[in-house]
Amino acid sequence: MNVAAKDIAKGQNILEIDGISLSFGGVKAIRDVSFDVKKGEIRAIIGPNGAGKTSMLNVINGFYHPQEGTINYKGAKRHDMRPYVAATQGIARTFQNVALFAGMSTLDNIMSGRMLKMKVSLPWHFIRFGPAEREELEHRERVEHIIDFLEIQAIRRTPVGRLPYGLQKRVELGRALAMEPELLLLDEPMAGMNLEEKEDMSRYILDVNDQFGTTIALIEHDMGVVMDLSDRVLVLDYGEKIADGTPDEIKNNQNVIDAYLGVAH
């Protein structure tokens, strides 16, 4: 995709969040938050601990159902749904704590991301030959492209439980990519990584956005990463939206500075 085309595509909203509130009993996790995600952009959600960032991702992904507000996804109002329905609609995510199948190989873990794309029925898969084999080959090729893309050929057959943390995160990204998502949600993709791993991961996130045109919404604590990667940043504090804008605007926003550094009373 060239630069001009990308800019045009950014005009459309892939996701519109309007007046969302979410509470657990008496605890208000999100209060009346509205924002949008444009097609093809990298959108960061930041905020201090407990600001409601992960809750917001869980709302988008259909895991939590907000008490108030509406969600428009790809131009249609969305009803309460189960996460797998969100997945079939093209929303994939990674988790704050790695959630892979530790005993399975990298290859199998990424293959599991293709589950929703498998059309051949289970009995065929038991026989394996015929349609099931054809389908598996097709999916395997897709998966191999992802392995090549993320440069994890060397660990193709290694059980992910034996991998270092940084690589596990990369495999998790691979599994999310295997779903060929339109909207990719990344929950702290760089948490616990060293500098080099962070740089690698940033590279992959940019490349995913560039090459596949995937829209990305990410939560991240490393401000350097957020400011470098994202096109727009949403800031939450105590479940409320306190700022929304380009990285430069956010850097100079007094509310944000107060939320992070605290204010003298």
Next chain:
Amino acid sequence: MAAAKAPEGAVYDTFPKLLLRNASIYGDRPAMREKDLGIWQTWTWKEVLEIVRRYALGLKKLGLKPGDKVAIIGDNRPRLYWTFAAVQSLGAIPVPSYQDAVAEEMVYVLKHADAAFAIVEDQEQVDKVLSVSDQLPKLKKVIYDDDRGLQEYDHKNLHGFEQVIELGQKEMDKDPKALERLDAGIAKGKGTDVGVFLYTSGTTGQPKGVVLSNDNILLSAINGNAFDNLDETEEVLAYLPMAWVGDHVFSYGQSYTAGFCVSCPESRDTINDDRREIGPTYFFAPPRVFEILLTQITVNMEDAGALKRKMYSYFMDVAKRSGEKILNGESVSFMERLKYQLGEFFVYGPLKNQMGMSRLKVGYTAGEAIGPEIFSFYRSLGLNLKQLYGQTEAGIYVTIQPDGEIRSDTVGPPAPDVEIKIDKNGEVLYRSPGVFLEYYKNKAATRSTKTKDGWVHSGDAGFFDDEGHLRVIDRAKDVGKLKDGTLIPPKYIENKLKFFPNIQEAVAFGDGREYCTAFINIDLTSVSNWAERNSVIYGSYQELAGHPDVYSMIEEHVREVNRQLAGEGDLAGAQIRRFLILHKELDPDDGEITRTAKVRRGFVGERYKPLVDALYNKKKYKQHISTEVTFEDGRAGKLAADVEIRDVPLEEIPEHHMQEAAE
């Protein structure tokens, strides 16, 4: 000059001509393989010819002229190997360059070689070349193999490999004569023409561009093939830097002359798996690779179950006793042979399979001295591992070990067609058909290295032993003298230290000083494993390196080296009196070792001057040091540590040597 003769009497004295020959006589045999998307993709000689032709026509269309220099930068990829032949088809000159060099290092070679085109592997290399392009006025085009991340770049002077092939195809469709003209140009090529520039790794000062003719490489390759009976059925894995003369001769020269297939690994991290899958019959590796493999085996065996450990140690003893004898064709008792056969079934065979060496016909090691134990370990398994001594300036071969005359401490008799003599000052001089034409744009260096009648000063000090085998001890100019006049060959001492698995790198000092000292780098794999087994707790490399127990272990090694030196006549005076363990690994990114892993002793001495001074201040047992380090992404940081210094007692000279000295 004569070159590969075909039955019809045609002369194949250039690579493009050999490619035409191979496409006609080995047409459907594999020429190249690469693992892509988890599957080995194969190209036959016919297919390679088709690609190279289009590639050459495409390059011509883009403006490549005869005599132009083309830089090739990247890991071992089929397309980069085809670049050699395509560029040579047009009478232009390929200049492979080290792919892991940082941009500032790379710009020197590109500028010095007057590169008109740069053909590179991927975005990383494109970025490097573009970042210095303002210093390269002669650079016209950049061509890349892998388009990942490059879509949004300005493509005015940047082209993808596929586009170049398409361009070539269009030329062919448009003008049926284009191919004829290309073939006519190839027919005009001569063996004496310049074939390639190979830059030395720059152990001393700036790299020099070694100009080699087609004959240099081809005759060396043909001699090498004949020496080990290599033919079109061999399998090799290309994984060493393409800029290095060894890879150029083994993966390009020998492949084209013998017609065998070269496989490229999937990525740099998968080399061990890929080797296991390919099962090369002909293998080349610097000693370091063999060391790492052996360390891994040893570490894995230590973690294995009791039965396996027992079997391993029993059969390795058998191999130690009789393996090398059997390989050398010496007489061995029937029972020993039987035991060795059992060992082959239970231990050696599976081990060789793990290492991807089951089908190995012959393996070579060169570049550095190899530890005698490591060398005999592999040979005792029945692997025909040999040594050779070579230089870029020689088109690699200077000496080579023939079957049956293999020793770990010599590099063998002169290679076929090579003459060797030893200078008054101990320097090795050689003359051969592989000897280079000149250093590019450096007449002074050419004159001081190559005499009028073709002898080349190798710069290495060495001597022939009683059996006519060459022994190389050190760089001639590095052999130093202590204040009392004792000769010290630092590399000789360093190598003795490095033969211990716990020591990765060593730097010896002593020239113009009172005694000999050394810096030691521990081997992280081996020492950390030791630490785990001995419940030594550490948080970082630095902490492990400074641990008192580690120091004691290394001190034992240093004493052992002193014991060896004490038994070697004149070298008894070169015993190490004090040593320290460095707080960081020597790293090519910091310029401390070269890209081919040779220590730059002078530079290290300067950089850690406070440490060297402390080694020669007998009152000091601790020294603070702070050094700038470059991270992999090019950023700089500081690393500080207090480094401990240890005294080592002198070993007594064994009695028989005392007597010799007295006589």
